[in-house]
Amino acid sequence: MHRRMNVVAGAVAAVVLIGGGIVAPTFIRRARAPEAAALAPVHGTRANAFSELAERDVQIRVWRQALAADSTSALALGQLAALHLQRAREGGSWDDYLQAEGYARRSLTSRVQRNERTLVTLSSALLAQHRFPEARDVAMQLVDREPDIPQYRALLGEVAMELGDYTTAGRMMDSVWKERTHLSVAPRLARWLELNNHEREARQLLMAARDDALSRRDVALETKAWFEMRVGDQELRAGRPRAAETAYRAGLAIAPDDPRLLAAMARLANGQRDFPAAIIWGERAIAIQLDPATLGAVGDAYAARGDTAKAREYFHTLEVSVSAQPGPYHRAWSLYLLDHGLRVDEVLAKATDELRTRKDIYGYDLVAWALFKAGRPAEAATFMRDAMRLATPDPLLQRHARAIEQAMSLRIATR
Amino acid sequence: MKRLDVIKRLAVKRLAAMKRVAGALLLAMGVAGVAEAHALHTTMTVAKVDATGVTFNIRTFADDFSASVAQSNGRRTPADSSAPAPDALRYVRARFAVFTASGAPVDLVLCGIRRQAEMYFVCLRASLPQGSTGARLRNELLTERHADQVNIVKVESGGKTQMLMFTKGSAPARLPA
Numbered sequence: 001m002h003r004r005m006n007v008v009a010g011a012v013a014a015v016v017l018i019g020g021g022i023v024a025p026t027f028i029r030r031a032r033a034p035e036a037a038a039l040a041p042v043h044g045t046r047a048n049a050f051s052e053l054a055e056r057d058v059q060i061r062v063w064r065q066a067l068a069a070d071s072t073s074a075l076a077l078g079q080l081a082a083l084h085l086q087r088a089r090e091g092g093s094w095d096d097y098l099q100a101e102g103y104a105r106r107s108l109t110s111r112v113q114r115n116e117r118t119l120v121t122l123s124s125a126l127l128a129q130h131r132f133p134e135a136r137d138v139a140m141q142l143v144d145r146e147p148d149i150p151q152y153r154a155l156l157g158e159v160a161m162e163l164g165d166y167t168t169a170g171r172m173m174d175s176v177w178k179e180r181t182h183l184s185v186a187p188r189l190a191r192w193l194e195l196n197n198h199e200r201e202a203r204q205l206l207m208a209a210r211d212d213a214l215s216r217r218d219v220a221l222e223t224k225a226w227f228e229m230r231v232g233d234q235e236l237r238a239g240r241p242r243a244a245e246t247a248y249r250a251g252l253a254i255a256p257d258d259p260r261l262l263a264a265m266a267r268l269a270n271g272q273r274d275f276p277a278a279i280i281w282g283e284r285a286i287a288i289q290l291d292p293a294t295l296g297a298v299g300d301a302y303a304a305r306g307d308t309a310k311a312r313e314y315f316h317t318l319e320v321s322v323s324a325q326p327g328p329y330h331r332a333w334s335l336y337l338l339d340h341g342l343r344v345d346e347v348l349a350k351a352t353d354e355l356r357t358r359k360d361i362y363g364y365d366l367v368a369w370a371l372f373k374a375g376r377p378a379e380a381a382t383f384m385r386d387a388m389r390l391a392t393p394d395p396l397l398q399r400h401a402r403a404i405e406q407a408m409s410l411r412i413a414t415r
Numbered sequence: 416m417k418r419l420d421v422i423k424r425l426a427v428k429r430l431a432a433m434k435r436v437a438g439a440l441l442l443a444m445g446v447a448g449v450a451e452a453h454a455l456h457t458t459m460t461v462a463k464v465d466a467t468g469v470t471f472n473i474r475t476f477a478d479d480f481s482a483s484v485a486q487s488n489g490r491r492t493p494a495d496s497s498a499p500a501p502d503a504l505r506y507v508r509a510r511f512a513v514f515t516a517s518g519a520p521v522d523l524v525l526c527g528i529r530r531q532a533e534m535y536f537v538c539l540r541a542s543l544p545q546g547s548t549g550a551r552l553r554n555e556l557l558t559e560r561h562a563d564q565v566n567i568v569k570v571e572s573g574g575k576t577q578m579l580m581f582t583k584g585s586a587p588a589r590l591p592a
Contacts, residue, residue: 057532094454095476095533283578287569290457295580313580317565320582321455324563 056087077107078118085125090222100125116146123155127162130327132358135159143172150179158188161195164359166390180205183213187230195361197391199238206231210247225255232264236271237394244268259289266297275301292318296336315340328354334366335396338373348374361387361397369400377407456561460554462590464547464572469513469590470526471568473537475556480535483560498535500528510556513541514587516549547572551587558583 060083067076081103088096104122108115119142126135139156146152157172173192176185186209193202210227213219228251235244245268251261266282269275282298285291299314319342322333327350329337334347348370355363368383384404387397458475477496484498484506485491498506504525513521527538543550554566558581566581572591579588 283569283576286567286578287459290455290565290567292455317580317582320563321457321565322563324456324561325454 056083056090059083060087072110074107074111074115074118077103077110078115078121081107081118081121081125085121085128086220086222088125088128089226097125097128101129116142116149116152120152120155123159127159132159132163136163136165150176150182151184154182154185154188157192161188161192162358162360164361164363181208181212183209183216183219186212187227190230190234194234194237195390195392197393199393203234203238206234221254222258225251225258225261227251228254229258229261229264232261232268236268237396239395241268241272257288259285259291259294262288263291263294263297266294266301270297270300270304273304275304279305290321292321293330293332293336295321296333296340299340315342319343328358331362331366335369338369341373344370344373361390361392365397365400368404372400372404372407377404377411380404381408456557456564458554458556458564458566460566460568462552462568462570464570464590464592466546467544468540468542469547469550471511471523471537471539471541473507473511473535473539473556475535475537477530477533477535479557479560483557496533497530498528500525503528503535503537507537507539507556510554510558511539512553512587513543513590514551514553515543515545521550546592547590548592550590552579552590553587554579554581554585555583 060080063076063080063083067073067080070076081100084096084103085100087093088100100121104118104125107118108122119138123135123138123142126132126138136156136159139152139159142149142152143156153172154176157169157176160166160168160172169192173189176182176189179185180189186205190202190206190209193199193205206227210231213224213227228247232244232247232251235241235247245265248261248264248268251258252265255261262281262285266278266285269278269281278301279298282294282301285294286298295314295318299311299318302308302314303311318333318336322329322337328334329347329350334351337343337347348367351363351366351370355367364383365387368380368387371377371380371383381404384401388401456479458473460471460473462472463470477498480503481496481498482492484502485493487506487509488502490502508523511523513523515521521541521543523539523541525538526540527536529536541550552568554568556564556566558564558566562583564583568579568581568588570577570579570591575591577591579590581588
């Protein structure tokens, strides 16, 4: 293994050199398993993805050198912010998000005017950290400064969607309709349409954007894979698992080690009751990047196969991994905890607290589901009504609404 | 001054090449949805079982690893997140262990340690001349630092893969033969 790792380092150095980077060998870091890199052939799409990732480290190093020469350069700081954000997206590293935010703030301190792109980076870094109110403030600054740029309005619309401010979201999304084919607009608008029960239009829009992204040379491979994932997710929510699988596999053909796509395949396999496949996909994802929701999915698969010891191991690890989260839990993690009767009171408290500042339909759904799991169906029904207020055709929401409704009916019948 | 000029020239030279990439990146920023990001503490180990033992390749974040190595060796945490190899080996041996089927500890030999930016990669070899049947692994790396630490070990043996999960207080887990 050690020898193989050295060989890989050499291969990476070669790729870096071909890519026009610095001579010093590098190694893909952050959530990219060494063995994943070792298996990478040096041809075809995968080689491109590999070199793109390796290039990111080189780019960061070069811009750091530029920054060392001029420590207040807004350009260098802004580029470093964007590069760290992109590396975070490619590897999911938490520190990269923090660094992106730090560099972006320094860049904006150096230069406020003509630095809107850095504001976009800052807003995205804050969004990634789920600091929605701050992300909204930054997005509003952008729209105030450049109201004519549709991408900024779409960004504000997205943040507003996340915060449950559907009035602002609707206003922003309406205003970008003419530019709906733009890659920065289409996925956000598609999500808005889907939330508002315009599934067919959302699908058309997202697929057209995906096709556009795939055909362009200036779109990062990670982003192309992300589009496939979004299409897959939407297909799955619309009850088309085969189409979802096709999209996920297409994404994996672009980025074979993308942990989000591997995890999506695990969830899909669980839904199709193909538990051995769910374990394989899920464990591949976890070997690259730890994600508590995927731990839950693999635990479910082991439980379904009757391997209770292994299932317990996964659920325990899931619990431990989320135990020190300071803010609200990730929504998917919370749902796993609730579905398995774990930390119900804690999830309820955190979700209720989050609802004070983030009033989106999924926040209401989470509180409703936590109340339901806590044996409080009447209160759950109230929150579920808010969760269904946009008539979103999401099977998750519908399943929760049905369960709560049944519990209420049963309660009335019992009385 | 000369050095500064060289760096400046290098940066300017790279600028044109970066422009294309930066454009793509900024496009990517524009399409980014809400990321699935939360801070998690984890190490990842790949264990390869062969006829005479197991080779472990541990990947860990340098800042945490360096701090733990320094603390366990009674030193100050280095500002550069470094970890001298002898100190690192002492720390790893204290928290990462292999036991034979009879419960005897197996000596772990360092087969490499290297720093790559924010990561450390540590290679260890456990010699098991009688084979790995019944052998167990304990992995408490960094659990003294983070209560939510999760150590994942991917074991490759005989063409099969198995995942082992370790958290604070986990009992040693059986290695597949």
